[in-house]
Amino acid sequence: MKLLSSGANRIRPVSLAVTLxxxxxxxVFTGCEQKEPGKVGGKAPGISGVDIHGEYVSLSQFxxxxxxxxxxxxxxxxxxxxxxxxxxxxxxxxxxxILGINENNSKEIVESYSKANGLTFSMQTDEMGMAxxxxxxxxxxxxxxxxxxxxxxxxxxxxxxxxxxxxxxxxFLTK
Numbered sequence: 001m002k003l004l005s006s007g008a009n010r011i012r013p014v015s016l017a018v019t020l021x022x023x024x025x026x027x028v029f030t031g032c033e034q035k036e037p038g039k040v041g042g043k044a045p046g047i048s049g050v051d052i053h054g055e056y057v058s059l060s061q062f063x064x065x066x067x068x069x070x071x072x073x074x075x076x077x078x079x080x081x082x083x084x085x086x087x088x089x090x091x092x093x094x095x096x097x098i099l100g101i102n103e104n105n106s107k108e109i110v111e112s113y114s115k116a117n118g119l120t121f122s123m124q125t126d127e128m129g130m131a132x133x134x135x136x137x138x139x140x141x142x143x144x145x146x147x148x149x150x151x152x153x154x155x156x157x158x159x160x161x162x163x164x165x166x167x168x169x170x171x172f173l174t175k
Contacts, residue, residue, distance in 0.1 A: 037136035040155050044069070044146045045134040047101075052111040052123045057099070059146075065097040066172040067146040068165065071132055073104045074113055077141040080160045081119070087162055088121045094173045095148065101126050103140060147172045 037045065044067075048058035059067065072081050081100060088098050098121035102110045107125045114123050126132055135144065145154040145168050154168045 037134055038144060038152065038155060039136075040152050042152055044144065044150050044152050047131045047134055049124050049126075049131070052107055052114055052125065057122050057124060059099065059150075062097040062099070062146075063150060064148050065095045066148060066169055067144075068096065068098045068169065069101065069135075069144040069146060070098065070141055070160070071101045071103060071126075071135065071137045071143075072141045073102065074109060075104075077160070078113065080141065082117045083160060083162055084121065085117070085119050087165065091169070091173060096169065096173060098122065099124070101131050103127075103129060103132055103137075145169060145172070148175065 036042070044059060046059055048056065048060070051057045059069070068084070070081065070084070072078075084098055084100075088096060100119075100121060100123040102123065102125045104127070105113075105125060106127065110123055110125050113119075124131075135142070139157060141156075141158065141160055143154075143156040143160060143165070144152050145156075145165075147153050153172065156164065156168075
């Protein structure tokens, strides 16, 4: 009987420590404000990385420009992403920047695709999905329009429509 009692006494301090740790964790995290990734009207999360040409590219480099941030994969959106190039060339002198973030493809595949299709806007790969998580991206393509101050003004889910894109960006390009 004495052994059973001493075993129970050893378990109790461990349970107490686990319980205290749980309460401490809850106390810290319940006070934290939950942020919604990629929320329209919110500040665009800062992302950076090496582009397909080996150059460091950060979203902060585009401050003062209207940014079309597009998350895409070659399998679903490859044909549509090519439509952005003429739009980019037409508007880059007005302060438009495009940053393509490719998911699920290697740098080599994206570089080859970009070169074969004459894409000149910035392109990165996000093989680990970290940038997509920062923006709450779950489907492709997903496009974010970010104004000159770094605020997300529009989120477009699904197929890229250049006319729709123009209607959204023109109001920020003329400011």
